Amino acid sequence: MNRRDIAIPIAIVLVFGHIAWCAAAPATVSPAGAKTSAHPAAGPPVAARKPVTDHFWGDTVADDYRWLENWNDPAVRSWVDGQNAWTRRTLDALPSRPAILKRAAELNHDLSPHYFDLQRAGGGWCASKDQPPLQQPVLVWLPADANPAKERVLVDPNALDKSGAVSIDFFRPSLDGTKVAVSLSHGGTESGDVHVYDTRTGREVGEVIPRVNGGTAGGAVGWDGDGRGFLYTRYPAKGERPDADLDFYQQVYHHALGTPVAKDTYVTGKDFPKIAEVKLDTSPDGRRQLIEVLNGDGGEHAFWLRQPGGRLVAVAAFRDRAVEGEMGSDALYLLSRRTSLNGSVLRVPYDTPDLTNATAVVPGSEAGIHEFVITEHRIYVHDIVGGPSQVRVFGTDGRSLGMVALPAVCDVSGLAKGAGDDAWLELQSFTEPPHWMHYQGATGKLEPTALVMRSAADFSDIDSRREFAVSKDGTRVPMTILMRRGVKVDGKAPVLLYGYGGYQISMVPDFRPIRRLWLEQGGIWVVANIRGGGEYGDAWHRDGMLLKKQNDYDDFAACAKWLIDHRYTTAEKLACNGASNGGLLMGVMITQQPKTFRAVVSDVGVYDMLRSELSPNGLFNTTEYGSVRDSAQYRALRGYSPLQNVRNGVTYPSILLMTGINDPRVEPYNSFKFAAALQASGTPRPVLLRTSMSTGHIGVPLDARNEKYADMFSFLFDQLGVPYHPVTRAAP
Numbered sequence: 188m189n190r191r192d193i194a195i196p197i198a199i200v201l202v203f204g205h206i207a208w209c210a211a212a213p214a215t216v217s218p219a220g221a222k223t224s225a226h227p228a229a230g231p232p233v234a235a236r237k238p239v240t241d242h243f244w245g246d247t248v249a250d251d252y253r254w255l256e257n258w259n260d261p262a263v264r265s266w267v268d269g270q271n272a273w274t275r276r277t278l279d280a281l282p283s284r285p286a287i288l289k290r291a292a293e294l295n296h297d298l299s300p301h302y303f304d305l306q307r308a309g310g311g312w313c314a315s316k317d318q319p320p321l322q323q324p325v326l327v328w329l330p331a332d333a334n335p336a337k338e339r340v341l342v343d344p345n346a347l348d349k350s351g352a353v354s355i356d357f358f359r360p361s362l363d364g365t366k367v368a369v370s371l372s373h374g375g376t377e378s379g380d381v382h383v384y385d386t387r388t389g390r391e392v393g394e395v396i397p398r399v400n401g402g403t404a405g406g407a408v409g410w411d412g413d414g415r416g417f418l419y420t421r422y423p424a425k426g427e428r429p430d431a432d433l434d435f436y437q438q439v440y441h442h443a444l445g446t447p448v449a450k451d452t453y454v455t456g457k458d459f460p461k462i463a464e465v466k467l468d469t470s471p472d473g474r475r476q477l478i479e480v481l482n483g484d485g486g487e488h489a490f491w492l493r494q495p496g497g498r499l500v501a502v503a504a505f506r507d508r509a510v511e512g513e514m515g516s517d518a519l520y521l522l523s524r525r526t527s528l529n530g531s532v533l534r535v536p537y538d539t540p541d542l543t544n545a546t547a548v549v550p551g552s553e554a555g556i557h558e559f560v561i562t563e564h565r566i567y568v569h570d571i572v573g574g575p576s577q578v579r580v581f582g583t584d585g586r587s588l589g590m591v592a593l594p595a596v597c598d599v600s601g602l603a604k605g606a607g608d609d610a611w612l613e614l615q616s617f618t619e620p621p622h623w624m625h626y627q628g629a630t631g632k633l634e635p636t637a638l639v640m641r642s643a644a645d646f647s648d649i650d651s652r653r654e655f656a657v658s659k660d661g662t663r664v665p666m667t668i669l670m671r672r673g674v675k676v677d678g679k680a681p682v683l684l685y686g687y688g689g690y691q692i693s694m695v696p697d698f699r700p701i702r703r704l705w706l707e708q709g710g711i712w713v714v715a716n717i718r719g720g721g722e723y724g725d726a727w728h729r730d731g732m733l734l735k736k737q738n739d740y741d742d743f744a745a746c747a748k749w750l751i752d753h754r755y756t757t758a759e760k761l762a763c764n765g766a767s768n769g770g771l772l773m774g775v776m777i778t779q780q781p782k783t784f785r786a787v788v789s790d791v792g793v794y795d796m797l798r799s800e801l802s803p804n805g806l807f808n809t810t811e812y813g814s815v816r817d818s819a820q821y822r823a824l825r826g827y828s829p830l831q832n833v834r835n836g837v838t839y840p841s842i843l844l845m846t847g848i849n850d851p852r853v854e855p856y857n858s859f860k861f862a863a864a865l866q867a868s869g870t871p872r873p874v875l876l877r878t879s880m881s882t883g884h885i886g887v888p889l890d891a892r893n894e895k896y897a898d899m900f901s902f903l904f905d906q907l908g909v910p911y912h913p914v915t916r917a918a919p
Contacts, residue, residue, distance in 0.1 A: 238250070244821055252859070252863045258856070270876040283904060284897055287901050299641040300318040301316070305329075305603040308328065309363045322344075322350070324355065325341075327340050333637060354373075356372050357369075367384050375887060377405075394444075396421070402883070404462070404465065409468055413473065418440070418476055423436055438453065440453055454478075462483040462809075477519065489505050511558065513560060515561040524725050528729070532568065534547075534548045546585075555721060561604065562607065564583055567604075574667065575597060617714075618651065620640040624636060652667070653666075654666055659741040659744075669706060676755055680755065682710065684746060685764050691725065701896050708912065719738075734823050743772060760907055760908075767852065772792075785841065795831075795860055797830075833861075836869055841906040844875065845895065849882060852883075
């Protein structure tokens with residue numbers, strides 16, 4: 188789980204039973220408990236208590252279920268198998284589940300392809316194409332006008348594995364568009380090797396580059412200008428760093444096509460932070476390359492330029508608060524938050540790439556800059572204002588050229604540089620599917636393209652409302668309410684409240700067909716824009732991270748209370764859902780607000796915040812959450828960590844916890860331990876644990892996603908007492 192985690196995930200287990208733990212004081216281990224009980228006839232298997240105690244800053248903290256962290260223990264696998272068997276028995280017995288599964292498959296079966304992640308490739312485009320019933324998106328080439336009738340399929344993961352186990356992590360075309368580097372991984376592990384393909388023939392060329400992508404720091408490729416080689420990221424191989432965990436110490440190497448990988452040359456990275464995450468880019472003329480390094484997931488970035496001849500020049504350090512870099516034809520442009528938390532854009536000359544020579548070409552404003560792209564003479568600045576998007580246009584000299592005329596409430600889900608000074612924007616909203624528009628830089632006209640997604644989900648009868656709750660400290664927290672016209676606001680409707688709140692990831696007006704399944708049954712769907720996200724710039728993020736993380740949870744609880752107070756629903760009809768960092772949010776709602784919600788569905792959540800940093804990806808997240816090695820941060824973590832706040836004798840909401848064994852971002856043991864503690868608490872309501880044995884955090888095949896939705900909505904309708912009425916699909 189980290190800043191890249193935007194998709195709705197289902198969730199390589201990482202075993203930490205033998206990792207040395209040194210916080211404020213060494214841990215002591217109590218004698219092991221009894222064996223796990225046999226699977227009872229009337230409930231899930233009971234997890235044995237095998238207490239282990241840790242000492243943090245004068246506190247003694249007991250952990251009854253640390254043994255569940257060891258996936259190599261047959262007893263753990265047996266317990267998880269028993270939990271899965273009970274969950275399947277419970278959910279499969281719900282009479283509505285077959286109809287809900289059928290409806291989920293209908294809604295997720297797009298009537299036309301969805302093209303996304305457009306990247307300029309010579310005279311055309313490389314793009315991802317998603318078209319159910321294919322299990323995974325494919326990589327295609329499109330001509331300059333993006334006419335889908337002339338597309339060529341370059342890489343089809345579905346042909347490599349019909350089950351959908353192979354997925355594309357990322358791709359990057361060469362500057363001339365003749366080649367494309369593609370990272371492929373299996374089973375949701377995100378452990379990707381890079382393959383190179385000829386875009387004219389679709390044939391693989393050259394050598395496979397191993398260990399480029401991972402679920403912790405991701406991966407990247409930056410092509411040489413002549414297309415004969417590239418920079419790439421890689422994790423250490425066994426023996427390269429005897430002191431290193433292979434999930435850390437990402438470095439940068441150079442590969443020349445046609446040569447053995449063993450002869451690849453080291454470029455940089457040995458002095459990077461242990462939790463470095465690296466991005467790579469190439470200037471339009473191919474003469475320079477940008478190396479961006481993140482210090483974990485908390486927002487610190489540093490930049491180096493690789494000048495002609497290979498010389499590396501430091502441009503910005505972590506302390507300089509530059510957070511994004513774009514290479515123009517004349518200069519390097521950086522998004523800076525040093526003087527404005529909402530961001531300004533700096534122009535840095537290539538010949539003297541030092542911040543002392545930088546010029547502010549886009550000043551800070553009340554709008555939070557989310558991203559920007561540089562064309563020949565234009566800067567397109569994508570802002571997020573409370574959730575919805577706007578795009579401002581500037582000359583590279585800083586002249587304001589106005590704004591792109593966008594719908595009032597929409598999301599710019601894609602922003603790509605086109606030919607000359609043109610830009611391509613992918614727009615969507617809560618009720619309108621994604622579609623690409625072509626903005627002509629010379630005329631300022633925004634014109635439609637042929638890349639328009641048609642969905643089986645019709646939202647023409649759905650209204651959206653923007654409301655604000657008041658949080659504990661007086662902060663106004665926005666939320667969007669989606670409901671069918673005619674649904675009465677009388678406290679009787681089932682409401683599903685969704686949130687995330689972290690890593691400056693904003694909850695935007697996005698189009699998700701599966702919401703239709705809830706709305707057409709009279710349900711109300713609410714998206715909360717709580718702190719920790721980037722809806723109001725970096726200040727909104729910083730007010731919901733580290734020692735201020737509790738603000739996120741107070742915001743979400745305030746939204747729930749507002750919905751009840753304003754008679755949209757009652758506590759008996761209110762459910763909530765979140766994933767990854769949003770799963771942590773769900774865990775906190777369960778333990779801090781047990782009377783507010785009737786049901787909770789949580790995906791791949793982090794629930795043991797006192798041990799999270801022991802995992803590879805958990806260490807990356809300490810810059811967002813904090814560390815138990817800091818006394819103040821420990822107190823904050825201990826205050827909201829869901830596992831440590833489960834209490835006996837409390838009636839908790841009905842709970843469905845979902846995870847995946849191949850998840851490299853959030854270790855599945857979080858869900859195992861949390862489920863065990865909740866089940867042992869004596870709560871009279873169901874606590875179900877659903878563990879996928881073939882998927883991870885992202886890259887989940889279509890069929891597996893539909894099965895997950897069938898379980899989720901069957902569970903919610905049942906627990907909220909909402910009868911499901913099958914919907915006959917209308918003819919397209």
